[in-house]
Amino acid sequence: MTCAESEPALTPADQKSPLITLTDVAAEAGVGESTVSRVLRNHGSFSEKTRAKVMAAVEKLGYVPNKIAGALASTGSPLVAIIVPSLSNIVFADVLSGVTKALEAKGHQAVFAVTDYDPAKEEALVAAVLAWRPAAVMLVGLEHTDGTRRMLHASGCRVLELLDIDGEAIDIAVGFSHHEAGRQTAARLLESGYRNIAYVGHDLKHDMRSGKRFAGFLEGLANAGLELAEQEIRDAPSSVSEGRAGLADVLSRGRPIDAVYFSNDDMALGGYFHCLAERISIPDQIALMGFNALDICRHTPQPIASVFTPRIETGRRAAELFLEGAPSQVVDLGFTIVAGATI
Amino acid sequence: MTCAESEPALTPADQKSPLITLTDVAAEAGVGESTVSRVLRNHGSFSEKTRAKVMAAVEKLGYVPNKIAGALASTGSPLVAIIVPSLSNIVFADVLSGVTKALEAKGHQAVFAVTDYDPAKEEALVAAVLAWRPAAVMLVGLEHTDGTRRMLHASGCRVLELLDIDGEAIDIAVGFSHHEAGRQTAARLLESGYRNIAYVGHDLKHDMRSGKRFAGFLEGLANAGLELAEQEIRDAPSSVSEGRAGLADVLSRGRPIDAVYFSNDDMALGGYFHCLAERISIPDQIALMGFNALDICRHTPQPIASVFTPRIETGRRAAELFLEGAPSQVVDLGFTIVAGATI
DNA sequence: TTGTATGCGTTATCAC
DNA sequence: GTGATAACGCATACAA
Numbered sequence: 001m002t003c004a005e006s007e008p009a010l011t012p013a014d015q016k017s018p019l020i021t022l023t024d025v026a027a028e029a030g031v032g033e034s035t036v037s038r039v040l041r042n043h044g045s046f047s048e049k050t051r052a053k054v055m056a057a058v059e060k061l062g063y064v065p066n067k068i069a070g071a072l073a074s075t076g077s078p079l080v081a082i083i084v085p086s087l088s089n090i091v092f093a094d095v096l097s098g099v100t101k102a103l104e105a106k107g108h109q110a111v112f113a114v115t116d117y118d119p120a121k122e123e124a125l126v127a128a129v130l131a132w133r134p135a136a137v138m139l140v141g142l143e144h145t146d147g148t149r150r151m152l153h154a155s156g157c158r159v160l161e162l163l164d165i166d167g168e169a170i171d172i173a174v175g176f177s178h179h180e181a182g183r184q185t186a187a188r189l190l191e192s193g194y195r196n197i198a199y200v201g202h203d204l205k206h207d208m209r210s211g212k213r214f215a216g217f218l219e220g221l222a223n224a225g226l227e228l229a230e231q232e233i234r235d236a237p238s239s240v241s242e243g244r245a246g247l248a249d250v251l252s253r254g255r256p257i258d259a260v261y262f263s264n265d266d267m268a269l270g271g272y273f274h275c276l277a278e279r280i281s282i283p284d285q286i287a288l289m290g291f292n293a294l295d296i297c298r299h300t301p302q303p304i305a306s307v308f309t310p311r312i313e314t315g316r317r318a319a320e321l322f323l324e325g326a327p328s329q330v331v332d333l334g335f336t337i338v339a340g341a342t343i
Numbered sequence: 344m345t346c347a348e349s350e351p352a353l354t355p356a357d358q359k360s361p362l363i364t365l366t367d368v369a370a371e372a373g374v375g376e377s378t379v380s381r382v383l384r385n386h387g388s389f390s391e392k393t394r395a396k397v398m399a400a401v402e403k404l405g406y407v408p409n410k411i412a413g414a415l416a417s418t419g420s421p422l423v424a425i426i427v428p429s430l431s432n433i434v435f436a437d438v439l440s441g442v443t444k445a446l447e448a449k450g451h452q453a454v455f456a457v458t459d460y461d462p463a464k465e466e467a468l469v470a471a472v473l474a475w476r477p478a479a480v481m482l483v484g485l486e487h488t489d490g491t492r493r494m495l496h497a498s499g500c501r502v503l504e505l506l507d508i509d510g511e512a513i514d515i516a517v518g519f520s521h522h523e524a525g526r527q528t529a530a531r532l533l534e535s536g537y538r539n540i541a542y543v544g545h546d547l548k549h550d551m552r553s554g555k556r557f558a559g560f561l562e563g564l565a566n567a568g569l570e571l572a573e574q575e576i577r578d579a580p581s582s583v584s585e586g587r588a589g590l591a592d593v594l595s596r597g598r599p600i601d602a603v604y605f606s607n608d609d610m611a612l613g614g615y616f617h618c619l620a621e622r623i624s625i626p627d628q629i630a631l632m633g634f635n636a637l638d639i640c641r642h643t644p645q646p647i648a649s650v651f652t653p654r655i656e657t658g659r660r661a662a663e664l665f666l667e668g669a670p671s672q673v674v675d676l677g678f679t680i681v682a683g684a685t686i
Numbered sequence: 687t688t689g690t691a692t693g694c695g696t697t698a699t700c701a702c
Numbered sequence: 703g704t705g706a707t708a709a710c711g712c713a714t715a716c717a718a
Contacts, residue, residue: 019498021696022695022696031704032704032705032706033705034697034705034706035703035704035705037696037698038697043697044703044704045703046704047704050703050704064470064473064474064498065696066474066694066695066696067474068411068414068420068475068696069415069695069697069710070696070697072411072412072415072712073696073697073698073709074710075697075698075710082455087436087440088433088437088440090431090433093433093436094431096430096455097430097457104471109454109471109472110455110456111454112425112453112454113447114443114444131407131408131409131410132410132411132452133409133410154405154407155362155407239638240639241642266639269639273642273644276644277644295582295583295584296583296612298584299583299587299613299616301616364710365711365712365713366711366712374689376711377688377689377690377712377714378688378689380712380713381713387687387688389687389688390687390688393687409710409711409712410712413711413712413713414712415693415694415713416694416711416712416713416714417694417712418694418713687718688717689716690715690717691715691716692713692714692715692716693712693713693714693715694710694711694713697708697709698708698709698710699706699707701704701705702703702704702705
């Protein structure tokens with residue numbers, strides 16, 4: 001942490017000093033280039049003495065190996081591409097955390113992009129990241145354009161599809177069944193005696209997984225010979241405000257409602273806030289159920305009933321499977337219904 | 344979107360088919376390699392006829408340019424490294440969104456890493472990303488180890504420090520003054536007549552910026568000849584639960600408190616929930632003030648007073664300055680106090 | 687307008 | 703244990 005010499009007053013952009021290369025280090029250490037390479041990667045054989053010489057030279061020159069060149073010369077790439085629909089939803093940030101944490105321990109680098117839930121944009125981004133010859137591409141969900149699939153197939157790199165297993169996987173899929181989650185949620189509400197059930201959701205056009213949960217939920221109701229009493233599907237991404245407005249809308253229609261299923265916890269939290277503001281008693285007058293079991297909803301005055309989803313675990317597991325060189329497979333990490341105090 | 348031929352049943356990992364290169368395309372199109380390169384980058388001159396030939400060959404072979412090779416051959420790298428402290432805090436996800444959105448439009452790729460608020464880990468990550476010879480490195484905050492600074496200086500790439508301007512910038516800093524935000528927050532509470540003010544915060548050891556806000560807040564009180572009535576600093580990252588527990592703790596001490604300043608909105612939301620649970624009237628019995636003006640806190644039954652911070656804008660602006668090749672500078676994007684209904 | 691040759695900074699394959 | 707040398711796939715003069 002000592003820095004005896006004062007830094008030059010140059011802007012980083014100014015100094016055009018050609019960066020130190022392997023060749024410089026070799027010259028400084030008085031050894032061959034391949035020896036430096038071997039020492040630095042701790043690969044092959046060399047004497048302790050040369051090792052010291054090389055390390056001294058590296059230290060003295062402040063050499064940082066150029067991975068661009070390394071990746072080109074060697075066969076395998078240490079890059080992993082991660083493409084998520086959004087970052088405003090904490091769910092994807094969690095997955096990203098899980099992935100990067102597992103990856104950086106093994107010296108891999110994450111290359112990152114956001115699709116905004118647009119399959120066409122996803123295709124463009126896949127093309128862009130594929131140009132970096134990543135060892136693996138991680139995507140969210142199983143729904144992709146034909147072009148995306150084709151490129152992925154042709155690339156020859158591993159493909160990890162996260163957070164969904166309801167469908168055909170390209171290579172490896174890690175997640176859980178949203179359809180089943182919806183179905184079990186319906187069963188849970190019915191079990192508690194609710195019969196006049198409403199749904200408040202966000203745009204299922206773009207978020208395919210919330211659509212699958214909804215379908216599963218309807219199936220769960222149908223199994224008991226029931227239908228939804230009311231439904232309100234907002235034409236916007238999920239948010240607290242949409243959830244709040246959505247519940248207000250449903251209740252304004254006057255039909256008796258005793259439970260509401262929200263497309264996720266952000267929406268459910270909005271509904272919860274509406275009830276607080278309108279002094280609607282929970283769960284006596286209305287029961288609320290969300291999805292994801294976000295930390296925030298566990299600390300509301302009444303914890304909101306939800307479904308815990310293994311998000312960080314999904315990211316971590318996917319990274320591990322890739323690192324292990326695991327064969328193509330589908331990994332079901334499951335989910336857990338969390339009762340809370342709102343049902 | 345048509346896919347006439349059925350895909351081979353091979354696992355992506357199986358097919359070792361050597362990928363298509365520029366040379367293959369050149370051969371297929373019956374032109375030279377440089378011609379293909381020029382057409383693909385739309386740089387230099389070529390006839391419309393050869394362009395068509397090249398594009399046809401590219402299409403037919405499904406060629407994807409290798410940017411690794413491209414980056415090595417050309418001088419500049421299209422990679423931008425982004426290193427954030429965490430992703431569980433939506434603030435950094437916002438910044439990341441802003442950055443990537445502005446970047447991808449210009450064909451740049453984001454390389455990404457998370458420090459977990461650990462300066463030593465940040466140093467290691469900076470070393471790791473520098474190996475990819477990025478055109479720029481984006482970091483959060485102005486506090487870094489000497490080693491980090493030295494590497495950054497030596498790298499010769501642009502350095503963008505985000506979300507803070509209280510201190511010495513390496514190259515370009517984009518953000519606002521946390522010290523000033525804290526000071527103005529104190530002034531605002533005093534203006535509303537509050538005098539028995541408590542602070543509930545999270546670990547300032549790691550989150551330097553919350554420490555700066557706290558210092559500014561204390562200064563603001565001192566300017567009016569006041570001191571904090573109570574303070575509770577949790578030894579954990581900010582979260583709703585810590586905020587809730589922190590406020591409970593402060594109130595349990597029995598001293599009269601009429602306003603509480605939280606280190607951020609996550610903490611403030613926890614405090615708000617505590618008040619709801621304990622039927623503490625807001626702002627009559629206690630006023631609450633947070634920081635960041637997160638969307639979620641704008642939709643609670645009573646919107647929580649806070650300070651809006653330009654997070655996405657910070658990311659966007661930083662990316663733009665880099666893209667413009669702007670000179671070293673400090674950009675103050677400011678902040679805005681949002682009254683809400685809790686003060 | 688187009689093709690050829692050289693180099694980018696490594697890794698890997700050899701001889702030594 | 704060590705050091706030349708040939709790839710790696712592309713961009714960039716430069717020549718044609």
